[in-house]
Amino acid sequence: MICEACRNINTNRHGWVHHRMCHTFKRSVNQGCYICNRLWASLTYDQQCIASSLADDVRSPSIDDVLTVARFEADGPDVPLGCDQVKATGNKFKLSGSTKSAETLSLARKWIEECTIKHQRCGTLSAGHGWYPTRLLDTGPLKFPESCQLIETQAASLNGSYITLSHCWGAADCLKLTTDNYAQLLQGISLSQLPLLYRDAVYVARKLDVRYIWIDSLCIIQEGDERADWLREAKVMGEIYSKSFCTISAANAPDGNHPLFHWRNPEAHHPRAENFIVDGEERSYFVSDQRFWEKEVSRALINTRGWVLQERYLSTRVLYFGERQILWECREMDAAEIYPNGLPRTIFSEFTRLKDTLPTHQIMKNDSDESIAAYVAWSNISRAYTASNLTFRGDKLIALSAVAKVMRDILRDDYVAGMWRRHLERELVWCIRIPAEPRTNVYRAPSWSWAAVDSEITPGKVDAISINMLFEVVDLHLDYSTDDSTNLIHGGWLRLRGVLKQLILNRPESYSTRRPRWASQWEMVVNGVEASVRLPTVSSTEYIQPYIRLDYFHDNFEEENANQALFCMPAMEDQHDGGVILAFVLKVDDVEKGIYRRIGLVWGWGEVVKERIKARSETEGQLPCEEYKDGLHMIRVI
Numbered sequence: 001m002i003c004e005a006c007r008n009i010n011t012n013r014h015g016w017v018h019h020r021m022c023h024t025f026k027r028s029v030n031q032g033c034y035i036c037n038r039l040w041a042s043l044t045y046d047q048q049c050i051a052s053s054l055a056d057d058v059r060s061p062s063i064d065d066v067l068t069v070a071r072f073e074a075d076g077p078d079v080p081l082g083c084d085q086v087k088a089t090g091n092k093f094k095l096s097g098s099t100k101s102a103e104t105l106s107l108a109r110k111w112i113e114e115c116t117i118k119h120q121r122c123g124t125l126s127a128g129h130g131w132y133p134t135r136l137l138d139t140g141p142l143k144f145p146e147s148c149q150l151i152e153t154q155a156a157s158l159n160g161s162y163i164t165l166s167h168c169w170g171a172a173d174c175l176k177l178t179t180d181n182y183a184q185l186l187q188g189i190s191l192s193q194l195p196l197l198y199r200d201a202v203y204v205a206r207k208l209d210v211r212y213i214w215i216d217s218l219c220i221i222q223e224g225d226e227r228a229d230w231l232r233e234a235k236v237m238g239e240i241y242s243k244s245f246c247t248i249s250a251a252n253a254p255d256g257n258h259p260l261f262h263w264r265n266p267e268a269h270h271p272r273a274e275n276f277i278v279d280g281e282e283r284s285y286f287v288s289d290q291r292f293w294e295k296e297v298s299r300a301l302i303n304t305r306g307w308v309l310q311e312r313y314l315s316t317r318v319l320y321f322g323e324r325q326i327l328w329e330c331r332e333m334d335a336a337e338i339y340p341n342g343l344p345r346t347i348f349s350e351f352t353r354l355k356d357t358l359p360t361h362q363i364m365k366n367d368s369d370e371s372i373a374a375y376v377a378w379s380n381i382s383r384a385y386t387a388s389n390l391t392f393r394g395d396k397l398i399a400l401s402a403v404a405k406v407m408r409d410i411l412r413d414d415y416v417a418g419m420w421r422r423h424l425e426r427e428l429v430w431c432i433r434i435p436a437e438p439r440t441n442v443y444r445a446p447s448w449s450w451a452a453v454d455s456e457i458t459p460g461k462v463d464a465i466s467i468n469m470l471f472e473v474v475d476l477h478l479d480y481s482t483d484d485s486t487n488l489i490h491g492g493w494l495r496l497r498g499v500l501k502q503l504i505l506n507r508p509e510s511y512s513t514r515r516p517r518w519a520s521q522w523e524m525v526v527n528g529v530e531a532s533v534r535l536p537t538v539s540s541t542e543y544i545q546p547y548i549r550l551d552y553f554h555d556n557f558e559e560e561n562a563n564q565a566l567f568c569m570p571a572m573e574d575q576h577d578g579g580v581i582l583a584f585v586l587k588v589d590d591v592e593k594g595i596y597r598r599i600g601l602v603w604g605w606g607e608v609v610k611e612r613i614k615a616r617s618e619t620e621g622q623l624p625c626e627e628y629k630d631g632l633h634m635i636r637v638i
Contacts, residue, residue, distance in 0.1 A: 001267060002274050002287075003033035032268035038289040041296065041324070095269060095337055099326055100200075100261035105207045107340060108319055111328045112208065112246060115317055121331040122316050133240045134233060135177075135219040136162055136212040139202050146192070148202055150177070150185035150218065161245035162212035165201045166311045166318070168302055169217070169391060170255025174198075176217040179224030197253050200260030204248055204321075214240060217256070235484060238314050238402025247315035249308075251300040251322040260321045269324045270338040292347050293334060296322055306390040310403045313381070372463050374410050375423055379459035381407075382418065382430075387456040396444040396451045397489060404486040415485050417449035417478060417492065424476075425469050428494075429460040429571050429582050431601040435553040446478075446492045447597040448637050453551045466576035470583075471498030471569055474634065493595075493638045496569065499616070500623045500633040501526050503566040503585065505557045508544060522548040524602070526568065527620070531604075531612040546604025546613070548585065554599075560587060567623065568602055569635075570614055580605045581613055586637065594625040594635045 005019050005028065019025035019036075028036040040048070096103045115122045132153040139148050151158075174195040177185060191199050198215060205213045221229035233240075241247060250260050271288035289295070297320060302308055312318060312329075320327040325337040334343045385400055397418060404415050413420045419427040428448055436455040445451035450459075461467060479491035504525035524531045524546055532544050560566050567586045574580040585600035604613060616631070627634035 001032050001034070003028040003031070003036060006033055006035040007274070007276070029268075030265075032265045034268060034270070034272060034287065037268045037324075038292075038295075041289075042291075095264065095266035095325065097266060098261060098263050099321055100203075104326055104337065105204070107337060108204075108326060108328075109208060110340075111319070111330075111333075111335060112317065115330045115332070119330060119332040131239065131243050132158055132162065132212075133214050133219060133236070136214055137202070137218060139205050139211055139213060141211075147188045147190050148194075149188040150182075151212075152186075158212070160211055162214055163205055163208065163210045164241055164244040164247045164311070164315070165198070165213060165215045165250070166247050166302060166308055166315075167197060167201075167215075167250040167256065168254055168305055172255035172257045174217065174256035176222040177220065178222060182221065185218070195256035196259050197250055197256045200321075201248055201250075204260070204319075208246070210245060214244065231482070234398050234401065235482075235487070237310065238405055241311050241402070242314040242316065244315060246317040246319055247311060249302050249312075249318050249320045251297070251302050251320045251327075254301060262321075262323050264324055288344070288346060290347055292336070293327075293343060296320070296324070296336065297327055297329065297334075304388050306385065306388040306395065307399045309381070309385050309388060310400060313403050314406065371411070374407065375420065375462040378407055378411075378420065379427075379462060382450065382459050383457060386450060386453075393440055393454060394442045394444060394488075398487050401484070401486040408486070416476065417445045417489060418451040419449065421476075423460075423462045424473050425471065426462045426464075426467070426572070427460045428473070428584075429601070430457045431549040431582075431603065432457055432551055435550045438552050443490060445489050446494070446638055447551070447599070448494055451489075455551075460572075461574070464574060464576065466574055468573040468575070469571070470573065471496055471571055491638075493636050495626070495634060495636050497632050497634050498569045498571070499614075499631070500586075500620065500625060500635060501568050501570075501613075501617070502528070502564065502623065503568045504561050505548065505566060505585075506561070507556055524548065526613055527615065527617040529612060529615065531609065533606070533609055545606075546581075546602045546609055548600060548602060550585070550600035551598065567596065568613070569633075571601075573610070579607060579610060581610045583613055586635075588624055589638060591624045594627075594633075596635055596637050598637055 005024070019028065025036060025039075029040050094103075098104070134153060136151055136153055136158075137148050138151050138156075172195075175193065175198075191202060194202070198218070201213060201215065205211070220233045248260075250258075253260065271286060273284050273286050275282050276285050297303065300320070300322065302320075303312065316330060318329040320329070327337075328335040335341065336343070339347075381400075381403060390396060390399060400418070404418075408415055411420060411422070413422045415421075416424055430450050432453055432455040434455055436453050439452075450457045473494055474497050475495040477493055478485070478489055481488035481490050506523045506525070507521060508523050521544070522532075523544060531546065533546075534544055557566060565588050567588060568583045569586060570581065570583045572582045574582075581602075581604050583602040584598055585602060586596040587599050589595045589597050602613070604610065620631075620633075621628045623633060625633040625635050
């Protein structure tokens with residue numbers, strides 16, 4: 001159905017009045033309005049919780065945007081809806097009342113069968129028969145069908161495939177494997193003792209005729225051995241998921257106590273033909289959500305978890321159990337219950353074809369410059385990964401280790417704390433989207449690596465052809481915690497050669513703590529010369545460039561300015577992008593040895609700004625460095 005507010009959409013305007021009050025919007029959602037339900041799907045889990053708690057007399061704010069239905073806050077969701085004129089042919093899609101229904105699970109089996117038989121890429125990638133993780137849960141046949149049993153695969157005679165469960169841990173204290181309960185779980189455990197999500201996963205495994213299931217919290221020792229087992233298993237995490245027959249993803253369960261399955265209103269979740277008045281004439285249109293996949297999969301709660309990115313990338317097949325329907329992702333097809341034969345071309349998303357981001361093994365055989373596509377793919381991986389969350393911040397590199405190993409084989413390059421040696425200068429010129437909270441005591445990586453910050457990044461441009469690099473990496477060193485260069489790091493440095501400049505950063509008089517943290521609110525003085533340019537705006541708000549993108553939030557630099565502790569080093573010019581110049585923001589750590597830490601990036605444009613940042617000074621040779629030769633400084637960044 002389409003509610004009255006949605007049916008009265010004015011197609012001749014760029015915006016319209018939707019539900020004025022929150023209670024009428026929530027009522028339309030519950031009654032099954034397709035457009036209102038797509039708006040609801042646009043909200044994050046936290047936003048849905050807030051929206052559900054709003055009083056009935058709260059007004060729904062309006063905004064000016066094309067085909068935006070409503071918004072709960074200033075940076076809320078947009079809902080682009082595709083309207084294609086069609087002949088009213090009735091509803092093709094039939095949803096059951098639950099994602100646990102026989103019809104739903106039958107479709108899941110159909111997808112799996114077609115994938116294993118017809119998909120050449122998926123068949124090749126899933127050829128992992130005979131390899132098993134250290135431990136699995138055996139779901140039967142057992143003497144007691146209402147139980148399952150932890151098994152050690154080396155000591156067992158196994159036959160058949162296993163599936164994996166991808167889920168959010170959340171804050172709930174769910175059952176996990178420890179040294180204390182290890183012997184008990186080897187003897188078996190009643191399903192009633194498992195968290196609800198795990199019980200549902202066992203149910204799916206049995207319905208798919210797969211006897212074994214791997215659940216991280218029950219197949220890796222979580223307590224009692226000082227993480228020794230966890231560190232061993234983390235090294236083979238890539239194999240665990242890549243050799244799994246299928247990964248079951250609990251798309252929106254915040255923890256193990258929430259269900260995998262959901263009841264639903266079948267009429268509310270499929271696109272349909274509806275009549276709208278366009279240019280004074282009533283016509284039939286097929287209404288669909290163009291960002292369907294982004295909302296249901298890419299921005300699902302499960303895919304905000306850092307560890308899940310490599311689970312998703314490396315799994316041959318992923319079966320998502322969402323709140324509204326089940327969805328399918330393999331190397332050759334994305335599908336959903338309402339699109340059982342694959343997504344239509346009208347559905348788009350920045351991350352719709354995630355599988356295409358991971359290069360195929362054909363690139364491994366390609367020795368030409370076309371391999372740059374693999375480095376671009378890694379940039380996309382880095383961006384997506386840094387936008388996700390980690391329960392333990394110290395896992396920053398190890399949670400991406402399995403994907404890094406795959407890419408290392410493809411690139412045939414050295415892995416450098418989240419980047420690659422061949423294009424390291426370019427990759428070092430990353431910047432954060434929003435400054436993170438101050439650094440924690442948990443060391444993850446040197447300051448020059450994006451792995452050292454807790455914020456989404458914009459990666460350096462590895463594929464731009466108009467770039468002129470203004471520095472070079474002379475040498476580097478990393479201290480690894482294990483013999484695995486994609487794993488944990490406990491120290492490291494880069495030796496850079498470039499032009500160092502004294503820097504002062506001041507808050508402008510117009511500085512306001514109410515403005516967003518990403519806003520440029522710094523006046524920049526380079527070698528004693530004002531480098532900032534004020535930009536005219538249509539409002540009274542003052543914008544200053546160059547923009548200073550700090551890796552971590554700082555209220556001021558009064559102490560650093562007084563101690564002459566701030567510096568910058570021009571890093572890159574991009575002539576194609578309007579004459580952009582970028583420079584590292586550095587803080588001296590040891591004056592005598594010329595050791596620095598990165599704290600941010602300068603981003604400016606225009607000839608005036610470029611000249612001010614690149615201008616030379618007669619006193620530059622006196623700045624702290626390891627060596628000053630031919631007008632260039634050699635420094636070490638830790």
